[in-house]
Amino acid sequence: MLFRIPRLYDSHTHFLATGELASGLNLQSLKSAEDITNWDLSKESFRRGDWIVGFGWHDSQWSSAPHKDLLDKLFPNKPVYLAKGDGHASWVNSAALKELGLTSETGILTETVHLQSWDRLPKFTPSQQKNNILAGCKVYNNAGFTHVRDMTGSESLWNSLTELEGENRLTVALEENFTCYDLQGFEDAMKLALYAKKHETALLRSRGIKFFYDGSLGSETAYLSKPYHGLPNGPRGKVLWNLSDVEVMIKRTWEAGLEISVHVIGDEAAHDIVALARKISAQGFVGRLNLEHVQVLRPETIQMMKPLHVRCHMQPCHWLSDRVWLKEKLRDLYRYVFPWGALQAAQIPISFGCDSPVEPPSFVANQKALEESAKDRIRAFTGSIEQTHAHPDAQYAPNSYSLIEEGVVKEVVFCGKSLL
Ligand SMILES: [Zn+2]
Incomplete structure (x- = not known):
């Protein structure tokens, strides 16, 4: 099949997040919550201010739920914010909760709290x-x-x-x-x-x-x-x-x-x-x-x-x-x-x-x-x-x-x- 499409249009997109994912920390292949310990999260392009920010994990096949404790062990002082691939939740550590002025038992933020937190992340340069x-x-x-x-x-x-x-x-x-x-x-x-x-x-x-x-x-x-x-x-x-x-x-x-x-x-x-x-x-x-x-x-x-x-x-x-x-x-x-x-x-x-x-x-x-x-x-x-x-x-x-x-x-x- 050959298609010739004039002005090929994507009518609903999150443009900057798409660019950020292309050049930033893409977690789509994260196999489990624990798998995060095998990743190198320290790259400069993964940083926003002093935060580590990633996107794209999906936990539907994971044996255990993501939890802030795991991130706290890796990063006790540096805020970490990992957005879920469906755009409706994020996995954060205690340092991030502190910066955001939030409390959470699990470190999983959802819906409005997640979206508002996303908006409050430090700006890119x-x-x-x-x-x-x-x-x-x-x-x-x-x-x-x-x-x-x-x-x-x-x-x-x-x-x-x-x-x-x-x-x-x-x-x-x-x-x-x-x-x-x-x-x-x-x-x-x-x-x-x-x-x-x-x-x-x-x-x-x-x-x-x-x-x-x-x-x-x-x-x-x-x-x-x-x-x-x-x-x-x-x-x-x-x-x-x-x-x-x-x-x-x-x-x-x-x-x-x-x-x-x-x-x-x-x-x-x-x-x-x-x-x-x-x-x-x-x-x-x-x-x-x-x-x-x-x-x-x-x-x-x-x-x-x-x-x-x-x-x-x-x-x-x-x-x-x-x-x-x-x-x-x-x-x-x-x-x-x-x-x-x-x-x-x-x-x-x-x-x-x-x-x-x-x-x-x-x-x-x-x-x-x-x-x-x-x-x-x-x-x-x-x-x-x-x-x-x-x-x-x-x-x-x-x-x-x-x-x-x-x-x-x-x-x-x-x-x-x-x-x-
Ligand atoms: Zn959308």
Whole structure:
């Protein structure tokens, strides 16, 4: 199969984390908690200030859970922060807890505490940051991507990107979103998004505000309408925000002419947000709503999306990783999982991406997931994958395309210039 994709777009990604993973401490091959004692963690590129920072471990196959004691033995005084590969937890030592002003029996931080701690890690030096950005560009370009939508903006990232574009070294067109975790964080994110909007360039665009409404299916924190594993009165996941606060944020974001992007993985989470957006629209507020992941959606929620300016950002590659436990975890809700076919039938705009560094950026993996999921009771996506993976704006970094043949990236052209 030969694909020629214009403006090959990863519509949901964590750009800097991807670059940091490429040049930093990558723990994806950590075999057990104890295995960490065999690793050399002392390299300069693994440092942020005096912290040791790593990313990517997965403990699903480990015989014992990760614990702070193990890190304390190796590093009694130096703070260590090791983020889990799913982006929803971190493994830290006592020195890190002390610096963060936190207490924890296990040294495992999850969800909001984990994300807020991540934000408080010491900054990279400016030259480390530029190297990480360039490493990120390379990861995307090698996978064929020329356009990315970043979910994790910051002022220093934006400024470094602008500088690199000025130096003619930026090889992706990047849309930026700014994440917030509480209402105070929302004010800061708004300031940044508006600042960036004022300083947009040919390659850099500021889109708006992103927040997490629920968790993930893997951690059973995505908010579902029915209990996990079909357990009567069992847990259905959780939400991280009051809807009254969300209402304030959506109105303010739309009034400022920015987009709101909401992490919604469970069907009930998506339903809450779509119902709220309908209510806000009925009051005369107009703006764009991006729904991130939407891994489970009920048909009535999809119907309710129709009058909204909505786009769903989906990552088929997640299906490849999650397929082994999806049916058991979701039971009755399995029929609503990864609803790209249902969204397409309802003519709701979709964009595809990979959520790197949770999954590596890969058009090929997404194409494979779409093909294989159709054999596993997932309603087939019959639209054009080239179109769904292209940036929708033909004027944005035009003269960009990628050729992918038999799963191999053959050619990447960015703004008329060949990259590979
Ligand atoms: Zn993400």
